[in-house]
Amino acid sequence: MNLPPPGSADDRAAGVLLGAACGDALGVPYEFGPALAADHVPRMVGGGLGPYAPGEYSDDTQMAVCVALTLRDHADPLSDEALCRTADAFLDWARDGASDIGNQTSAVMRGSGHAFGTPRVAEVMARFSAQRFEEGVRSAGNGSLMRTGPLALAYLDDPDGLAVAADRYSRLTHGDPLASEACVLWCEGVRHAVVHGDTAGVRGGLELLPRDRRGRWSAWLDEAEEHPPHFFGNNGFVVSALQAAWSAVVGEPDGFVPAVRAAVRAGNDTDTVAAIAGALLGARWGASAIPAEYLEAVHGWPGYRAEGLAELALGAVSGPDGSRGRRRGGPPA
Template sequence: MEMVGGGPWEPGEWTDDTDMAIAIAEVAATGADLRDPSAQDSIVARWHEWSLRAKDVGIQTRQVLTTAARGGEASAARARASSEALHRRTGRTAGNGSLMRTAPVALAYLDDEDAMAVAARAVSELTHFDPDAADATVLWCCAIRHAVHTTELDVRIGLHNIPVDRRPLWIERIEQAEASRPADFPNNGWVVAAFQAAWSAITTTASRAGTARAEHLRLGLDAAVRCGNDTDTVAAIAGGLLGAAYGASAVPLEWRRLLHGWPDMTARDLVALANTVARKGRPNRGPVYSGLRIGTLAAHPHDPNVLLGGVGVLRDLPPEVDAVVSLCRVADHDVPQGMPHIEVRLIDSTDPDENPHLDFVLTEAVRTVEQLREEGRTVLVHCVEAYSRTPTVAALYGARLRNIDVADALQDVLTALPHANPNPVFRNALRRLRNVNLLSEGTPRHG
C-alpha cells in the first residue's frame, strides 16, 4: 500500500477522520474531563472552526455543526439538541462519523474504563444520536484501552458496557465480521458496517503477519483500504485499534515520513499529542544530555554520504547533510528544519518490552537510509552518543550495501566509532538478521 493522495489531498495527508479526532485530542491534552459540558463545548467549537475550511465534512456532521452555530457560538448543548432532533425526525443518524474519531477518548481514560464508556457515548451523541453509533464507540474504545494495556485485540472486551438488550445483536455482528471479508460490508458509511469492516480487516489478516507481529498493522490497514467505498474511514477505525496494540514502532517509516494534515501537523506532532492525552496534560520531561558524548561524528566506513553521530550534531549540522534519521528522542529545538527528518522509536535497552518489534524497527531504519540515499541525499544517522543504536543500524546498512557479513560490517563501524558498543540484545538482533531477507533481497544501487 502506498500513500499517493487523491482529489484535494496530498500524498500522506490525513482526512476528516483524523481531523475530528485531533480536535478531541487537543481538548483531552489539556487534562479536561471529556464528560464535562465545558470540555464538550471546546470540542464542538473546534469542530465548527475546522469545518469552515475543511476539505471534506460528513453530511450529517456538517448539518449538526451548522445548526449548533446558529445564533451564536457552537456549543455542546446545541450540537446534542440538533443531533437528537435529526434522529427523532429521520431515524437515520447512525453514520460512521463518531466511530472514526473515537480513539483519543480511549487514550484519555486508560485508568478508568467506566468514565471512558460514559465519555465515548457522550462525545458520539454530539453529532450521532443513534444508539448504534454510541455503542460502537464504546466497544471500540474498550478494545483500544485493552490493547494498550495488554497488546491483545479483543473487541468483545467491552460488551458489559452495552445495554443488556443490545448485547446479543452486537455479538452477532462481531461474529459475522469474523466470518467475512472487509469487502462484504459495502454499506460502510453506516457505523455498524464500518465497525464490521474494520474488525474483519483486523481479524482476517492476523495470521498472515506470522511471527513479525508489527506486520499486522500494515496488513490490517491494507485490507481496510481495499474494502471499497468509505475506505479512509474504515482504515481510520482499524488503525486506532491496531496502533493501540502494536504501538508507533509498528508504523512503517515510509508512512510516517509522509504523514501530515490539519492543523499543520506531522507524525511527530501526532505522537506528541497522543502522549500528552495519555498523561492527562501533564508535561513530559524532555531529553537530558548533560555529561554525555553527544558531539560524536564520523563517516560511515562503507558510504561517505552517510554520517554517524550523536544528537549534539543536530545543533551544528554539516552543510552537506540534507536528511536526518533520529534513533533517539529529539528535543523540539533540535529538530532539523527544511529537510526530511525521520524519527525511529528504538530504545537502548536489554528489556524486550522496550523494543517489542526490534527486528522490524531495525529493518525499517536501514531501508529508510537506503531510500534517502537513492534520492541522492547525504544522511545523518544519530542517537544520543552514537554508542549502541547508531552502530547497530550502521552495521546492517553496511552489510546490505557491500554484501558482507554483518559481523564484519559491525567491526568496520566500531573502528570508525571506537567508543561504540551495541548492547547484547542489539548484537543478537544483528545475528538474527544476518541471513534473513533484509540481507538477501539485493544490493542497493547507490554507494
C-alpha cells in the same frame, strides 16, 4: 524521528493517533471506489475527494485531532468546558479546516453553528443531533466512530468512564444509539490494546453496552469474523464500518501493515474504515510497527506531522498537568 521505545505502553498510545492518521491517508486515494483485489498494494498517493497531497489525512483524523486536543488540555473530558471546547473545535474545523465532511456532521454543524463560543454550544449540538434522530433522519453514519479512538487515551484505567465518554462524544453529532454503541466497543478495544497489547477489548466491550444490546452486537462481530472486509460494502453505516474494520483486524492478525491494507481494500469509504482499523491496530502494535515511509509522509490539518501526532496522543494520556497518565512507558499489564 523521536518516538517512544518500541513495545512500551507509550509506543502503543502514540500508535492510536498515528495508526488512524496513516490508515486515513492510505485510504484517501481510493475513497468511494470499488473493493480492491487481494493482491493490490494501497499507497499514499493522495488525490481522493480533497484532492489531497500524498500522505495527507482527511476529516477522520482532523476530527480526532480536535478530540485529542481537548483531552490534552482538560483534566475531565466530561466537564462542560471540555465538551464545549470539542464542540467549538468541530465548528471551527468545519468552517475553516474541513477538507471534506460527511452529510450528518455537516448538517449538525450548520444547525448548531449559532451557538459557537457560548457555554451552551455542546448542549445545542447534542440536542440538534438528537432531534434529527427523533425526526427519523438516518443518523447512524460512521462519522463519530472514526474520531473517538483518542478518548481511550484519557481513560486507560477506567473502562466504565470511557464508555460514558464515548457515548457523550458520539452524541455531539450522531443521535442514533447505534453510533454510540459502536464507539463504546471500539474505544474499549483501543484502551485494552494500549494497556494489554492485544485486541480482545473489542469483544470485552460488549459488557459495557446495555444488556439488551449485547447479543445483537456479538452477532455482528461474529459476522465480521466470518467474512472479508469487502463483504461489508455499505460501510458508511456505522455497524458495517465497524464490521469491515474488525474483519480486517482479525483477518490479518500478524501486524499493522497487512490489516490496514485489508481495510483499504474493502472499498467505498476506504479512508474511514482504514482510520477506524488503524486506531486499534496502532494501539495493538504500536507506532514502532508503522512503516517509516508512512510516518515520513503522513500529515494534515492543522499542520501536524507524525512526531506532532505522537506528542498529542501522549498529551491526551497525561492530561494538562501530567497526573492522569498511568502505566506510562511500562510493559503490557
